[in-house]
Amino acid sequence: xxxxxxxxxxxxxxxxxxxxxxxxxxxxxxxxxxxxxxxxxxxxxxxxxxxxxxxxxxxxxxxxxxxxxxxxxxxxxxxxxxxxxxxxxxxxxxxxxxxxxxxxxxxxxxxxxxxxxxxxxxxxxxxxxxxxxxxxxxxxxxxxxxxxxxxxxxxxxxxxxxxxxxxxxxxxxxxxxxxxxxxxxxxxxxxxxxxxxxxxxxxxxxxxxxxxxxxxxxxxxxxxxxxxxxxxxxxxxxxxxxxxxxxxxxxxxxxxxxxxxxxxxxxxxxxxxxxxxxxxxxxxxxxxxxxxxxxxxxxxxxxxxxxxxxxxxxxxxxxxxxxxxxxxx
Amino acid sequence: xxxxxxxxxxxxxxxxxxxxxxxxxxxxxxxxxxxxxxxxxxxxxxxxxxxxxxxxxxxxxxxxxxxxxxxxxxxxxxxxxxxxxxxxxxxxxxxxxxxxxxxxxxxxxxxxxxxxxxxxxxxxxxxxxxxxxxxxxxxxxxxxxxxxxxxxxxxxxxxxxxxxxxxxxxxxxxxxxxxxxxxxxxxxxxxxxxxxxxxxxxxxxxxxxxxxxxxxxxxxxxxxxxxxxxxxxxxxxxxxxxxxxxxxxxxxxxxxxxxxxxxxxxxxxxxxxxxxxxxxxxxxxxxxxxxxxxxxxxxxxxxxxxxx
Numbered sequence: 001x002x003x004x005x006x007x008x009x010x011x012x013x014x015x016x017x018x019x020x021x022x023x024x025x026x027x028x029x030x031x032x033x034x035x036x037x038x039x040x041x042x043x044x045x046x047x048x049x050x051x052x053x054x055x056x057x058x059x060x061x062x063x064x065x066x067x068x069x070x071x072x073x074x075x076x077x078x079x080x081x082x083x084x085x086x087x088x089x090x091x092x093x094x095x096x097x098x099x100x101x102x103x104x105x106x107x108x109x110x111x112x113x114x115x116x117x118x119x120x121x122x123x124x125x126x127x128x129x130x131x132x133x134x135x136x137x138x139x140x141x142x143x144x145x146x147x148x149x150x151x152x153x154x155x156x157x158x159x160x161x162x163x164x165x166x167x168x169x170x171x172x173x174x175x176x177x178x179x180x181x182x183x184x185x186x187x188x189x190x191x192x193x194x195x196x197x198x199x200x201x202x203x204x205x206x207x208x209x210x211x212x213x214x215x216x217x218x219x220x221x222x223x224x225x226x227x228x229x230x231x232x233x234x235x236x237x238x239x240x241x242x243x244x245x246x247x248x249x250x251x252x253x254x255x256x257x258x259x260x261x262x263x264x265x266x267x268x269x270x271x272x273x274x275x276x277x278x279x280x281x282x283x284x285x286x287x288x289x290x291x292x293x294x295x296x297x298x299x300x301x302x303x304x305x306x307x308x309x310x311x312x313x314x315x316x317x318x319x320x321x322x323x324x325x326x327x328x329x
Numbered sequence: 330x331x332x333x334x335x336x337x338x339x340x341x342x343x344x345x346x347x348x349x350x351x352x353x354x355x356x357x358x359x360x361x362x363x364x365x366x367x368x369x370x371x372x373x374x375x376x377x378x379x380x381x382x383x384x385x386x387x388x389x390x391x392x393x394x395x396x397x398x399x400x401x402x403x404x405x406x407x408x409x410x411x412x413x414x415x416x417x418x419x420x421x422x423x424x425x426x427x428x429x430x431x432x433x434x435x436x437x438x439x440x441x442x443x444x445x446x447x448x449x450x451x452x453x454x455x456x457x458x459x460x461x462x463x464x465x466x467x468x469x470x471x472x473x474x475x476x477x478x479x480x481x482x483x484x485x486x487x488x489x490x491x492x493x494x495x496x497x498x499x500x501x502x503x504x505x506x507x508x509x510x511x512x513x514x515x516x517x518x519x520x521x522x523x524x525x526x527x528x529x530x531x532x533x534x535x536x537x538x539x540x541x542x543x544x545x546x547x548x549x550x551x552x553x554x555x556x557x558x559x560x561x562x563x564x565x566x567x568x569x570x571x572x573x574x575x576x577x578x579x580x581x582x583x584x585x586x587x588x589x590x591x592x593x594x595x596x597x598x599x600x601x602x603x604x605x606x607x608x609x610x611x612x613x614x615x616x617x618x619x620x621x622x623x624x625x626x627x628x629x630x631x632x633x634x635x636x637x
Contacts, residue, residue, distance in 0.1 A: 014471070014474075017471070017475075018471070018474055018475045018478050019478070021475045022475060022478060022479055025479075026487060029487060029488065029491075030487070030491060033491045033492050156623070160616065160619050160620065160623055161616065163563070163615075163619055164563065164612050164613075164615040164616035164619050165612055165615075166567045166570050166571070166586070166608065166611055166612065166615070167567075167571070168570055168571055168574040168587065168590055168591075168608075169570075169586075169590055169604070169605075169608030169609075169611065169612065172590060172593070172594055172597065172604050172605075172608070173604075173605060173608070175594075175597065176597050176601050176604075176605070180597060180598055264477075264480060267480040267482070267483070268480050268481050268482040268483075269482075271480075271482045271483070271486070272482060272571050272574075272575075275574075275575060276574075286483065286486065287486060287490075287575060290486045290487065290490030290491065290577075291490065291576075293491060298487055301483065302479070302483050302484075302487060305479075305480050305483050306478040306479050306480070309477075309478045309479075309480065310478050313478075
């Protein structure tokens with residue numbers, strides 16, 4: 001118990017340092033690129049003197065480290081700041097017309113924007129992982145149980161084919177075939193659950209490429225362990241051995257993979273797929289924020305995303321050590 | 330996928346057992362050559378490279394010239410297609426075959442350059458961390474962890490989205506995204522290598538650290554990593570296409586797969602080929618690279634595990 005706590009604390013401290021580094025990098029990067037955010041906040045028609053005054057009031061003329069410290073202070077209070085662009089009602093103001101002052105109360109809170117988009121992304125991610133398991137588990141299991149024979153070869157070709165399909169192309173082809181031509185599923189935007197299916201399938205093809213190979217390797221490695229022979233001696237049937245021992249033991253390396261690789265891939269692919277399908281999740285929010293130079297939104301999402309990756313890594317390591325006591329903390 | 334396999338096998342690298350006098354890298358090539366996948370992949374890939382490099386010089390069809398009279402021509406076997414536009418033409422009457430070939434050339438250039446970059450940077454960091462150990466190791470590895478915790482797409486849209494993307498900045502972003510995996514693998518293999526006799530012998534003979542790293546350790550451990558890096562070329566080409574699609578890649582009028590596919594989405598119903606056919610060519614190129622890379626990876630795994 002003590003070393004479990006010790007492990008968690010050490011890793012959390014390391015993780016905090018990493019997230020801090022990421023936050024500082026993103027924060028600095030957004031402020032050294034050309035382009036003055038005050039122009040975006042107030043719109044191009046504002047008199048320069050007003051612009052300068054508002055910029056001073058908002059602290060945009062302070063040195064970057066001081067701005068960063070202010071940002072961290074707000075962050076510690078749970079305040080992610082306000083969007084430069086989006087009004088409370090959610091629409092883009094495109095630079096406030098006529099207004100000469102910036103009232104952050106009129107702009108949407110970044111946390112609200114994120115919380116509104118998050119359920120959509122979670123739904124898409126969950127369905128994508130669900131489809132991935134449906135596709136990859138049977139293929140991977142068949143391949144792992146028949147190492148060196150045709151099912152393994154076939155699984156290998158399927159995963160090679162999947163990994164060679166660019167998601168942007170696959171998304172558009174799915175829209176063309178299943179939505180525009182066949183009319184089976186809706187595709188663009190979001191007006192109900194059915195809008196999640198096609199993007200989730202694109203996600204699943206991408207993730208399955210990795211998952212199929214991982215599952216087949218994990219199963220094949222678990223098969224050559226002692227407990228398989230012991231199980232046979234104990235009179236367990238083939239399926240009992242597979243279910244009770246092989247799949248269970250294979251789950252440890254898989255857990256590791258799903259934590260690090262799949263969550264990382266998912267974060268990236270989610271952004272692209274949401275953009276292709278105009279799906280109103282975090283990814284679309286971020287990409288639009290980049291085009292509108294809405295810095296508070298970008299930095300909040302970048303920090304959250306790296307925090308999620310770091311946390312998932314810690315959780316996966318922690319769970320893996322608890323599933324298998326042989327592993328060292 | 331490369332990340333996992335590179336990392337998973339690195340522990341086994343200590344137990345390298347291959348015939349005397351030949352390197353692991355050479356054996357990997359020999360073993361991979363025996364597989365049909367490798368030869369087919371290499372053949373298709375070679376063909377596509379040749380076409381994309383020579384094609385635009387030999388042909389007098391322009392990839393960027395507008396021909397308003399020849400807009401939306403369908404691809405070859407379809408009714409209404411016109412020679413020499415075998416892939417058809419786009420909304421401005423530009424030849425899609427030539428655009429795809431140049432797109433492929435650009436994607437390959439970006440892919441190969443960025444993989445060379447991330448390989449060099451990652452392996453250098455990994456070698457130094459593994460060789461010196463102690464504080465150097467800790468600092469470099471924390472840096473690697475930090476870099477790995479930034480999702481590629483988020484980093485890319487932040488850097489490329491707020492500045493004006495150029496081929497160089499696209500490559501830079503990809504190198505930044507890719508180097509940590511190479512650093513980790515090289516470090517773990519290098520750690521084991523440091524204890525070996527030839528390294529201690531070189532040290533006793535008075536060789537400098539840099540000399541030992543570059544002339545003794547690197548030639549021993551890098552070739553297998555480099556062969557498996559072939560798979561990353563395909564991954565980077567996909568990223569390049571994604572950047573182009575979002576509008577943060579190489580900017581028009583230079584043809585890239587991403588911009589071609591993105592422009593085609595507006596005419597999807599009536600002119601599906603603008604998106605579908607260039608994308609198919611990209612998928613075939615990626616497939617051939619993955620066949621070659623996959624065969625090399627399997628060859629390495631076989632050699633390391635002593636199977637086959």
